Amino acid sequence: MKELVNTLSDPKYSFTGVIIGFYLFMKYYRTIGTVKFFISSMIIILGVFIWMMQDPNFHAIIVWPDNVPIVILLFAVIFFTWFSIYKAAINDARIEGGETPVEGSVENREKVWTWPNLVYTELMAGTLCVVILVIWSIFLKAPLEEPANPTWAPNPAKAPWYFLGLQEMLVYFDPWMAGVVLPGLIIVGLIAIPYIDTNPKGNGYYTMAERKVAMGGFLFGWLALWVYLIIIGTFLRGPNWTFYGPFEVWDFHKVVAEANVNLSEFFWIKGLGISMPSNIFLREIVGLIVTTGYYVGLTLLCNRSQLGSSLMKSLGKIRYYLLILLLLTMGLLPVKMYLRWLFNLKYLVAMPEFEFNL
Amino acid sequence: MAKKQSLAQYVANTQVWKSIFRHGPPNNARNRAAVIAGNVFLHLHPIKLKRSGVQLGYTWCMGGLTFFVFLSLTVTGVLLMFYYRPTAEYAFNDIIALREHVPLGIMRELHRWGAHLMVITVWLHMFRVFMTGSYKPPREFNWGVGVVLLVLTLLLSFTGYLLPWDQLAIWAIAVGSNMAKATPFLGHGGPGANLAQIGDFVMVSDKNDVRYQLLGGRFVGEPALLRFYILHCVFIPLVVGLLIAVHFWRVRKDGGISAPL
Numbered sequence: 001m002k003e004l005v006n007t008l009s010d011p012k013y014s015f016t017g018v019i020i021g022f023y024l025f026m027k028y029y030r031t032i033g034t035v036k037f038f039i040s041s042m043i044i045i046l047g048v049f050i051w052m053m054q055d056p057n058f059h060a061i062i063v064w065p066d067n068v069p070i071v072i073l074l075f076a077v078i079f080f081t082w083f084s085i086y087k088a089a090i091n092d093a094r095i096e097g098g099e100t101p102v103e104g105s106v107e108n109r110e111k112v113w114t115w116p117n118l119v120y121t122e123l124m125a126g127t128l129c130v131v132i133l134v135i136w137s138i139f140l141k142a143p144l145e146e147p148a149n150p151t152w153a154p155n156p157a158k159a160p161w162y163f164l165g166l167q168e169m170l171v172y173f174d175p176w177m178a179g180v181v182l183p184g185l186i187i188v189g190l191i192a193i194p195y196i197d198t199n200p201k202g203n204g205y206y207t208m209a210e211r212k213v214a215m216g217g218f219l220f221g222w223l224a225l226w227v228y229l230i231i232i233g234t235f236l237r238g239p240n241w242t243f244y245g246p247f248e249v250w251d252f253h254k255v256v257a258e259a260n261v262n263l264s265e266f267f268w269i270k271g272l273g274i275s276m277p278s279n280i281f282l283r284e285i286v287g288l289i290v291t292t293g294y295y296v297g298l299t300l301l302c303n304r305s306q307l308g309s310s311l312m313k314s315l316g317k318i319r320y321y322l323l324i325l326l327l328l329t330m331g332l333l334p335v336k337m338y339l340r341w342l343f344n345l346k347y348l349v350a351m352p353e354f355e356f357n358l
Numbered sequence: 359m360a361k362k363q364s365l366a367q368y369v370a371n372t373q374v375w376k377s378i379f380r381h382g383p384p385n386n387a388r389n390r391a392a393v394i395a396g397n398v399f400l401h402l403h404p405i406k407l408k409r410s411g412v413q414l415g416y417t418w419c420m421g422g423l424t425f426f427v428f429l430s431l432t433v434t435g436v437l438l439m440f441y442y443r444p445t446a447e448y449a450f451n452d453i454i455a456l457r458e459h460v461p462l463g464i465m466r467e468l469h470r471w472g473a474h475l476m477v478i479t480v481w482l483h484m485f486r487v488f489m490t491g492s493y494k495p496p497r498e499f500n501w502g503v504g505v506v507l508l509v510l511t512l513l514l515s516f517t518g519y520l521l522p523w524d525q526l527a528i529w530a531i532a533v534g535s536n537m538a539k540a541t542p543f544l545g546h547g548g549p550g551a552n553l554a555q556i557g558d559f560v561m562v563s564d565k566n567d568v569r570y571q572l573l574g575g576r577f578v579g580e581p582a583l584l585r586f587y588i589l590h591c592v593f594i595p596l597v598v599g600l601l602i603a604v605h606f607w608r609v610r611k612d613g614g615i616s617a618p619l
Contacts, residue, residue, distance in 0.1 A: 066526075069474035073481075080418065080482055084489040087415070104618030108410040113390045114403045118412045125419040126426045133430070133475065137467030144457070147450045148528040150577060157529040160519050162477050162512055167533060176548045179537025190505045193488075194498035202491035204410075204616035211491065218488055355540075356549035 002055065006245025011232055012341040015334070018224050026216055029208050033089035038082050045078070058246045061235055065143045068136075070161050070234050077227055081219075087206035101205035155239045155252070164233030165226050171241065172336045174347075174357045182333070186221075189326045193218070196319050196326075213311070221330055260346035263287045280353055287349035291358060294335070299324050402606055404614055411615035416490070420483035424511075425602065427476040434469040435591065442521070444587035446580040449523035473515045480511050492616035500608040503601055510598050517590035520583060528578045531586070535578065538569040545569055 008014060031037060052058045062071060091101035102108065145154075159167045169178035193214075201210040208215055236243055238250035261270075267286045268276045277283050302308035302324055312320045339345040349358040369375055370383075381392035391405045410416050441460065442452045456466055484504060487493060493501035520531045539545040543554070546567040554561035564576050574581030609615070 066474075069471070069478060073478050076478060076482060077485075080485060083415075084486070088489070101618055103410040103416060108408065108413075109617070110409050111406040112409050112412060113387075113406055114412075115384050115390045115393050115400070117409075118403060118407065119400065121412060121414060121419060122422050122426075125414075125423055129423055129426060129475075130430070133427075133468055133472055134464070136471045137464040140467065140471070141457075142467045142470040143526060144453060144522060145525040148446070148523045148525060148578075150528065150579065152525075153532075154525055154529055157533050159530050159533045160516060161474075162515065163534060166537070175537045175540035176542055176545075180541045180545075180548070187505060187509055191502040194493040194495070194501050197494070200494070203494040204490060204492060204618045206490055222485065351549075354549050354553070355547060355551065 002245075002247040005052075006247055009236055009245050010243055011236075011337065014232075015224075015228065015337060018228055019334075022220060022224050026212070026219075029085050030089045030092070032082065033085035033087075035086070038086070042078075052246060055247045057249055061246075065140050066161060067234060068140060070230065074227075074231065077223070081223065084206055085208065088208040091205055091207050092209040095207070095210070101207065103205040156237060156241055158233070158237075161230065161234055165229035167241075168229040168233035168237065169333065172333065172340055174355075176355070177358065182329070185326065185329055189330070192322065192326070196315065196323050198315055198319065213307070217327060225330070225333060258344070260340070260344050262347045262350040263290065263345060264350060266343075266345075280351055284349050284351060287347070287358070291348055294332075295325075295328055298328060402610075404610065407614055408617045410617050417615060418482065418486050420479050420486055424476060424479040424483055427472050427479060428598070428602070431469060431472045431476065432595065434465050434472065437465050438469055439591060444521065444583050446523065446583060449521065449583060453522045453524075469518075473518060476511055477515055480508050484508060490616060497608075497612045497616065500605060500612055503605050503608065507598065507601050507605060510594055510601070514590060514594050514598065517586040517594065520578070520586045521590065523583060531582070532578050535569055535573055535582075538572055539564070539567065541568050 008017070025032060053062065061067060087102070091103075094101055099105075158164060166178055166183055169182060172178070173182070197211075197214050199211050199214065201207070202214075235246060238244040238248075239252045239254075242254055242256050244250055244254070263286055264276060264283050268274060268283070281288070299321070303312065311323070315323065336345075336348075339348075347357045349356065351357065363371075380396055381389045384390045384393040394400045394403055394405045438456070441456050443449065453466070456463055487501065487504070516531075516534060520527045539547040541548045543550040544562065544567060545551060546562050546564045546569075551562040551567070552560070564570060570576060572582075572585070573579070574585050
């Protein structure tokens with residue numbers, strides 16, 4: 001049983017599971033957004049979590065002080081995702097029945113006094129927050145390791161937990177992509193959201209049905225990529241950034257046979273059976289074509305699809321192409337992940353001469 | 359003889375009390391307005407707001423909590439600064455002393471767990487704002503300010519991570535700052551950096567690239583500690599404070615907490 005869990009946690013299986021789960025989540029959100037579903041799935045999740053905590057290896061990594069916030073984050077994300085879907089499902093049913101969303105009901109549009117209504121809530125929330133922080137601080141000491149020693153690096157050396165998603169991307173991309181370009185595009189993309197999403201519906205209330213495309217894009221990036229990769233990077237990556245299942249001992253000698261091959265080597269050496277040309281651009285021609293094809297070809301395909309053409313109409317060209325560009329760049333990550341798992345592909349385009357590896 | 363007053367009534371009638379609170383108890387419309395409008399902190403709020411905006415189920419209070427945790431971090435951070443010297447010689451020992459010699463010492467814990475909590479609350483705040491579509495017009499600009507504040511929160515936490523000067527700290531920062539070395543054109547290991555050459559003269563090298571500017575050196579050493587200390591304790595908090603003011607102002611000017619149009 002534990003063996004099975006270890007195997008299935010491997011990103012190639014668990015990420016596939018996450019994608020399927022995400023699809024089901026978007027499709028059956030009304031069933032998921034019920035109290036009954038929440039309680040029954042919480043019982044299962046907590047049961048599994050408690051069972052997993054019995055294992056000394058899993059227990060050790062969970063109770064490591066700096067990992068505690070990630071466990072809190074994980075449960076908070078599960079709860080709040082469910083909660084917003086729960087509210088969205090109620091509102092969607094109301095809107096279908098011709099009513100306003102709950103937030104827009106006559107009673108809720110009524111103005112109330114800030115004192116005491118809001119001030120009281122804020123006071124209670126702040127007090128509760130202090131109580132939680134003090135209890136947390138009394139029972140859990142902040143970690144402190146050996147004094148800094150620039151000559152001896154711990155293995156694994158991990159960034160702070162909120163950057164572990166980025167560090168996990170280093171498995172699939174070079175640092176200029178994982179550490180600079182993609183994070184930069186996340187920031188740009190987030191700021192661009194209100195300027196791309198012109199859908200006037202769903203402003204100021206929970207809903208899913210009225211803005212499914214926006215929801216799908218954002219939630220996929222936030223849950224299936226950002227949060228998921230942090231979990232993998234924190235709990236399942238051990239020495240040498242090798243994958244370790246939740247019940248596996250972090251054995252420094254675990255050897256992973258991994259010979260990753262560049263696309264150019266696939267093409268020239270394995271495919272055509274000749275040596276690689278010396279001209280860099282000729283050598284990488286396939287990768288360049290594939291990458292260009294990924295952007296151009298998929299854009300053209302999108303243009304022709306029903307969703308694409310209706311989006312083009314409602315958004316206008318600039319917004320539409322910006323959206324496609326951002327989504328395709330986000331999509332590079334899962335694409336590269338699967339290429340690695342299926343073909344041991346290292347780089348699509350490998351130009352170490354310019355430090356340009358993709 | 360005058361009717362006997364209760365102590366509370368007596369206090370409320372003293373000149374001192376009246377000089378501080380310029381209105382009666384907030385149990386009628388006039389005084390409820392006055393208590394909000396007359397207090398510099400409370401007047402960040404409107405005097406009245408839609409019922410949907412005060413419901414915990416709608417806002418989760420995450421934005422407010424983020425601000426509250428930021429304030430607690432400022433207070434605990436100032437207290438920690440009394441005991442901490444940002445030099446390679448003293449930093450680690452000061453942290454040890456903080457743990458072993460300061461009575462009831464949970465200040466560092468409050469600060470560290472508070473920092474983690476702030477990252478979580480700020481993410482959940484953004485999540486809530488997205489799920490309620492609250493970034494939509496007229497709040498587009500404020501969403502952008504919020505994204506910048508989110509990034510600054512992460513940078514605050516990241517710069518603070520170095521200060522204990524233990525193995526965990528310097529290697530986490532080493533991993534993080536090594537990414538800067540790969541910045542296209544600006545880092546010496548990034549794509550395009552070696553294109554900027556004049557003859558034998560390399561324009562972007564490990565002695566002048568972005569990582570060098572960030573760390574004040576080629577590795578995480580004492581200059582990096584001082585830089586991160588100043589960024590963490592002075593520069594980023596000032597910028598965050600400024601942007602929080604803009605953020606709150608715009609929440610009010612853009613129509614308060616979002617609600618159906």
